[in-house]
Amino acid sequence: MDYPLLNAFWTMCLIFLWVMWLILLFRIIGDIFRSRDINNWAKTGWLVLVILLPFLGVFIYVIARGHGMSEREFAQAERQQKQLQTYLRDTVATGDETARHADSLAKLAELKNHGDITDEEFQKAKAKVLA
Structure with missing residues (x-):
């Protein structure tokens, strides 16, 4: 007998595993390039191993450098968070300053x-606010 529903389920499982494998492979390749604690020759060796023998290379990399992967990922996330906070702080400060200038000019116009x-007094005060 043919089990079309079971075949569809098995196909979905295989597709899921294949996608997960590709995600893991690309995360490891990204970690190899992001890693600053190994030299370029070691990076080249890891890339050759991961590309030529993908299953064995990925498993060896995870065993040998798996703990460092999470630390590097966490450090990268912290750097991005600090950059975002700095950008937002600078942007908001500029926005507050602009709002204060606009309020001052509105009061002067009133x-x-x-x-x-x-x-003449308006022009002098306006020059002070915009300076």
């Missing part, structure tokens, strides 16, 4: 429109 300051 004072000028009410006749509380002259046009």
Whole structure:
């Protein structure tokens, strides 16, 4: 008898395992390039091993350098988080400064429109705010 549902399930399992294998392979290749504690010849050796004998090369790499993979991944995530925080801090600070300038100019324009300051005083105050 033919079991089409079982065949579909088996095919999905094989596709899932194949995709997981490719993800693991590319993560290891990325870790080889990202690693700063080995020299370029060692990186070349690992790449040759992983590309020519993928199963054996990946298993040996995970056994030999698996612990360092997580540390390098964590360090990379921390660096990216710090860069994002620095970028956001600089951007928000610039936005706050711009908002303060806009508020000051709006107040000056309101004072000028009410006749509380002259046009010359408005221009001097505006130059101070924008400086």
